[in-house]
Amino acid sequence: MKSIHVGRIFKNRSSSLVVVLLLLVVVFSVINPIYLSVYNLVDIIEQATINGLLAIGITFAIITGGIDLSIGSTMAVVIVTTGLMLVNGIDIWVCILAGVALGFAMGAINGFMVTKMMLQPFIATLGSMSIFRGIAYILTGGWPVLRIPKTFRTLVDGDIIASIPSSIFLLFAFALICHIILRHTRQGTYFLAAGGNEEATRLSGVNTDRSRLYAYGLCGVGAALAGLVMLARLGTGEPTAGLGYETNAIAAAAIGGTSMAGGRGSMVGTVLGALTLSALKVGLVVLGVDAFWQYIAMGSIIVVAAYFEVIQSKLEKRMSRLRKA
């Protein structure tokens, strides 16, 4: 029973991503041994934290058959709100909880538009992307929030063991919790089911509207956590933070095997997707590859991963036809 279970978590995509990731590390290390240093490996993960948190969140939205383009803006609102609370001397934990709750609320607003107002997720979150960004600017009058307290910065992004920052632990803890939500709770099953076939799920007596609302809420939580990490890392709360971050988050989820059509995806895959992107980016920097070429490399890996998906589903179809015949 256990083996089947583990098998499902690492089902094809994730295990092949591990291979890709190891291959990247090996290739880059051979070219430049510095890549393999502990410092550099930690750096890869650290670079993946913000995108990883966003990607875990957006995986929920994508799995239900939706998308959330507003996560970068959600991040910014959480950053400036939490930042303003922090500089006004409010208790750190209250600020953190408020930030997370705010993220959930903004996600839920997206969920409300998608379910109750029946807007297409792309359009609804395109709207909220702009609205939330505007809110972030208005809250600070366009200025950054400066002098974020040291205590907060140490708590969220300070080194815990050796030079491993707490944000890395946050990433893996959030990934684990989200994995459990997706695979081991009813709502997780409902997310996948609603994304796979909403009508059949609704006709099975599942309140699919509520499930999708939760999924967007969790997406907002991911964005909020990413915002908190960024706030701690930079020490300033920029209303411009997170501009365009949704693209990398979607890329990580896609590379991790989350189907853009909904119904299929895993948190393990998404985290591996974020790590792969980060490993590639850091590797290209270590090799001194021109920044312009980095864009081409990053784009190519997305295309390759998507094509891999196509081949995989073709194989699956052939297998199922065999079984049928």
Add this chain to the structure above:
Amino acid sequence: MASPAISFQNVSKVFPGVRALDDVSFTIEHGEVHALLGENGAGKSTLLNILHGVYAQYEGSVLIEDIRVSFASPSQAIQAGVAKVHQEINLVPELTVAQNIAMGHEPRKHGLIDYPKMHQDTGAILTKMGCHFSPSAQVKTLSTGEMQMIGIAKALYHNASIISFDEPTTALTNKETEHLFQIIRELKQKGITIIYVSHKLDEIFLIADRATILRDGRLIGTYRIADINKEQLIRSMVGRDVSSYAVRLAPACVQEEELLRVENLRASVFDDISFSLHKGEILGFAGLVGSGRTDIMRAIFGADPIHSGKLYLHGKIAHIRRPEQALAHGIGLLPENRKSQGFVRLMNNADNMGLASLKRFTKWLLINHRKKRENCLHYMDEMGLTPRNPDYLVSDLSGGNQQKVVLAKWLSTGADILIFDEPTKGIDVGAKAEIYRLMESLVAQGKGIIMVSSELPEIIGMSDRVIVMHEGRIAAVLPRAELNEEIILKYAMGE
């Protein structure tokens, strides 16, 4: 003696591990309606796919007019005059009738589409077919039957000399079916060769000249329809006697106790619906397609809104506005369209069966996957579901087994009112019989079943009582003793 229109010679198709077709040889004459019969998985689709160029790789040969052909793609087949009218209607709803018919082969003038000519050409075909809709109408405004006609018009547009029909009447009303048959007869008179695949044997006797039967990929034989009867056909298809076909074997077990009572239910497509369902009863809902049967069921289940009316469950009034409330009240729905409404394609047996009853397998917020699988195995054993594998994808199962999964999903919830909407649509004879036996055992346990069906033998054979619908209203309530095809049809057609 003229050469046959199509000749299959020693055709075999092997998928690794499975012989889907095994040395099949037979001929189809010019201008005949040739039925292709067999259970699901008998090889009918494989044979059609070879003829139409979907599978380019196979053993043996296919001869058309004595010339060996091997189409690399369906579009090559169409160019050669071999067209297929699909079971699912593959049309673009936003485009016009003419655009759909001419798609890919639009007449051109100076490099641009010549719309006047396109409308003229397609209009001429439609007129010849006796269709009363305009080539410039948007497809989405048409009825299902009319859409089916477009499929045929498409074949004629390509001057097809061979047209195959795969289950063409599944979604048609009786009137539309008649029209279709009339067109098929006219095509036949023009010398067009027709291959007709259907599970509905009555239709075969109405329309076909000869029938070829396949079983497990092998040819059983080709028979003249005039020389064979239904029982013989069924026996050759399944290789055993299906005397159990849509009849009640167990004694009736209707009890006094009322499970469900509906009073004056009204919505946009139906009005004044009142009836009750008893413990141990199979209540049939007959009527033409579009008479409001499915709409009533969806309304009872809370899937669609109602305008007014009351629902009583076990004598107590119940307010059901959403499917989850129906679930809580012990109502289960096997929807009309399994693929789009019954199960989640990407999920396996265990997940699909557990979808409505996950609460039962949850403790402290976490799902007990082992219990969920055990539940799945339990129903697999009880229903004889093969392969016995909870991890198998439902989409890979046969239609009959898929229906069992949907049924198991509701039995897992402990539902005692089960609504079966077209429970045997598109499933083979053997699986149908199994579904009927399951229904019998369910009512024997005291559950109540409402069965919506367009297949009269099924309605007559299985129901304890039948409600006949006509245009959104109850036209008649008939006890089992008074059931026959004529009387049901009479009420269904509003006479």
